[in-house]
Amino acid sequence: MAKVEIDVNYCKGCGLCFGVCPKNILKASEDVNAKGYNYAEQIDAEKCTACKLCAIMCPDAAISVYK
């Protein structure tokens, strides 16, 4: 069991996390946050291995990882 939690208020939707996810389960949301960014969201949460690569890559410290 693992999951990532993306702080919608911190995320700027840069997408740097998308390409580093080995399971390819991060993508841009349809919705926008208060600043107008299509923030990142996790799909297929059950595939997450808590590898932390997305969180390490995130320039905005928007991602917390749980295991």
Next chain:
Amino acid sequence: MENTYLLAGFGGQGVQTLGQLLTYAATDAEKYATYLPAYGGEMRGGTSNCTVKISDEPIGSPAARSYNYVVVMNLPSYNAFKGKVKEGGTLFVNSDLITDAQADEGVKLVEVPLMEMAKEAGSPVVTNVVMFGLLCAYAGDIDLDVAKGTMLQKMAHKEKFIPVNTKAFELGVAKGQEAK
């Protein structure tokens, strides 16, 4: 009473030290004194000069347009400053380097064979101590015992220099008294 001194020579003749000595000695004699060096961008060579004022009162201007006593220790200084003596003042020239010196009207000329006197004292480098003794005796601003004490304290850190400096000072004093 306020006396003004202009001291000039080439670098190495010790005119700045002479100016400082007068200032220190005047302080030891409980008078007011200022020393103002003229300085240039070059570190070596050329003429060197400074102004000293000694007074019974606090001193305003540390400079002057003309001076009671002007000391010129080489020819360029003579040419530059011989006209800077106040009427009734005295022009001291180093007669070893300046021959045929003439003073303006109303100015007394004192010719001093400074280098010869320094050699007689035992060292060619003590021309400024000779001049110090001479000025103290001639101008009468500073008690001679006080002046000698200041000179020994500032100039003779090593015991071996004491006799030479003392002799130089005394030769200068004798010359100053004679010229008065």
Next chain:
Amino acid sequence: MSEKVVKKGNEAICEAAIRAGCRFFSGYPITPQTTATEYLSWRMPEAGGVFVQAESEVSAINMVAGSAMAGTRAMTATSGPGLSLMTETLSVMAGTRLPAVIVNIQRAGAGIGAITGNQSDFYMVTKTLGHGGLTGLVYGPESIQESIDIMYESWDLAEKYRTPVIIMTDGVMGQMMEQVEMPDYKEAPDLSDQPYVAGKRKDGRKKHLIMDSPYFGPMPTQNDNLEYNYAEYEKVYESWEENEVRYEEYMMEDAEYLIVAWGTSARVAKTAIRHLREQGIKVGLFRPITLVPFPKKQLQAIDKNKIKGILTVEMSVPSQFHNEVVHYIDKDIKVEKYRRGGGNMVLDEEIEECVKKML
């Protein structure tokens, strides 16, 4: 107070800084300041402080700012060309409201100019510190003793008002020697809790975010806060006009003519005044000691029924101080000027002649 000693001006003002608790100096050699840097190169470490010879005046003043933000009493000394380089950071320091002391040992003219004493940085320092229109306290002592006394209390004032303090001497005062009395040593206060000081954080203290532009405050936008906070700064400057103006009135009680001068020019004028008085001419001197705040009210109060004429004396061509003084003098009083530039000194004989022409 200790006994009288003979000291060179530059060394004396630096020694006074040490005794006032200054423990950081950074400077870059420039004539006629060099003897100050040389003196502190050994004297500062001896006193337990830090001396750094900087790679430029730009660096020197920034090192001073850094040290001030460490809570240390820090200073630099320079001359005109160096001060020009420092203006960027003087502006920053005025904006940050950093206490520090800068000695400007003035030389002559623009660019390289001449290396001998002058008073031609008057406008540059008194109008504003660099860009932005902020200012600091500026002092113009007339003697080595007065520069010692002002230096000795400069950080107390700098810290009280959180401001840079500029002390304006010149090549004459810096290079000359005269008798002075040195004050006793005093301890610098612990400034570690001041909002402009970083590091040495005590438990529970919130972070200090030290900025040269005060963006934070009660207003909704940064611009509004900047405006609001600068208005607060202005109140501090105005309080100086009430509380910190210093000046000397010399032989003014019965004076019919007045010389107005500052710094070295003023001390030279005193000799002229003594000579003129001996000739029965009633002359006095009004001497601003603080250049910021400028003694405006005192100049405005000069009585046209008493004073027949005023002569300003300064070592600057074109005139600067003169123009400032004229601004405050009653229009019915005739104001003449005597000034020398190019690194030439004003002379008492020439002042005398100028006063006599006004009679």
Next chain:
Amino acid sequence: MECIYTKSKALSAVPTSFCPGCMHGTAIKLIAEVSEELGIENDLVVVAPIGCAVFMGAFVEFDSFGSPHGRPGATGTGFKRSNPDVPLILYQGDGDCASIGLAETMHAANRGENFTVVMINNQVYGMTGGQAAPTTLPGQKTTTSPAGRAIEGTGYPIRLAELIAELKAPKYVTRQSLHTPKNVLAAKKAIKKALEIQINEGGYSFVELMSACPTNWKIDPKDAPKYMEDVVLKEFPVGDLKG
């Protein structure tokens, strides 16, 4: 579930104001994490000079102070000499550190000042809108080199880390990059090593961090890492240069 990675407590509780994909955020995040790991989050002081670096103070819980453009080498010297026990990071951009502040940077390094410089190298002036920097790549288009940086007349990109590594005094000089998780971890290790040197033995350290400025590069943030790998790092190779 246990939280195995989250925002450092040394970061302020506000999102940064940097553009999407800007790696200033990454660098600041790493400094915050390292400060926690070394237990110096209450002691560390950062200098945040002009440029986008100036914003740092608002996003960290450390004491921080500003500096005129390019002058951290000097302000840092004054601060650290007067506060020798306080760990200090000079957080500078490449324009600040390698252009206007080159003299201050080199002389502080040459004196071996006991602080750590973290220089963000994104090859442009970010804050002012993407003008050419001394680090701009040959041929790179910027608002002041619209035809691409010409070597003739503007010279070559300055490799500051290499220049500093030539000096005798610096203890540790490295160039790292922030474009992949692996590089980010290596960059964090470098920052930690630099601070450990500063705290334990004392000495100057310089950490150059290759970063992206997608806004001024006019590139999608997602594509920046590949561009960095393929182009930028050819001019600015990563690795330790000294120590």
